[in-house]
Amino acid sequence: MEMEAFIFLFSLVIGIIAPLSGVGGGVMFVPLLTAFSGINVDYIRGGGVMVALASSLTSSPTAIKRGFTNLRMVLPLILISNLTAFGGGYLGLYISREFPEGKHYITLMLGLLLAFILFIMSTTERVEFPEPKGRDKICSFFQMEGECFEPSIGKDIRYSASNTTIALAMFAFVGLVAGMFGLGAGWANVPVLNLVMLLPIRVAVATSMLIILLNTSIAAWVYMAKGAVLPEITVPAILGMTIGSKIGAELTLRVSPRIIRSAVMFILLIAAATNIIKGVMGIAGIT
């Protein structure tokens, strides 16, 4: 019961600060729990996939109703990233179970990936309203466009996808990494949607959540089939994350996002360093 209470409170805090900092819940849940608990990394990744799914199930309906994203925008991207997310789930479990030091390699790779995510977060400038290029063939064929009311400027805006072919290749890689490590991949989806497909930032965030909603269940089945989704971890995590994200959404208007973002990056830096040290020590046989 103590572990469930710890995971609930842990996820509640992550759920509160994740929406404020602009990162999804999964990218904080998996590395932090791996770094600061003794729970097997496979079970944490299984829980992480379910947490990412629950976060997207909570936020996507409102975003769709407000027109920030739609099915036409995400379905062509999903078709590609679903396949790689499925392969990624298998690859991650294969490495950790088939090799003697597999779980240490996964922990080390998770730390390195987190360091890379931090690099992206600190160097990527987000563009509020990028200028769209001409519509390409894929965009025109599937009508990857929409219209919504943008509260920051108080008027309706139209948006459409650009550079779809390059974006599809990028989403294939993102799906693989997301499935492999049990992360939601909002950290990678949003820059691709905003800077490559040239979608407004609010549309990019909403579209990223819808992508996570549609491709996370596939990765979750891999973890479930291998017995890596434990109710003792997953249920308190989903409840904590759902309640926390509701509180976080309310606080977004009152707290400076820049301060929260800096605090989150500092926490992720500690988690990255801890995972790298744990991974290296495990591989070297020092416990």
Next chain:
Amino acid sequence: MRDDRVFAETVRISFYLILGLMTVVFIFSKFMGDKVVVTNVLLMLTFIPALSLITALPLAQRRIKFLILAVLAEMVLAYYLAFHS
């Protein structure tokens, strides 16, 4: 678009229904010591995206119908490979 609205509403209603069910079943499982039912409810949570796509299917445009069917086919294949191979 109507298909988007139906999709969003199905996601919202099914998520809160399953979340409530999951909480109740999890509390009961603590007393009964049965984890299988909770795992089955968690599995139901993963079906929400597919279920919502199916409800949006009749209202979607022809090209989008094709995409929805392709994504659903991928999901069926992934489910089969995960649990039956």
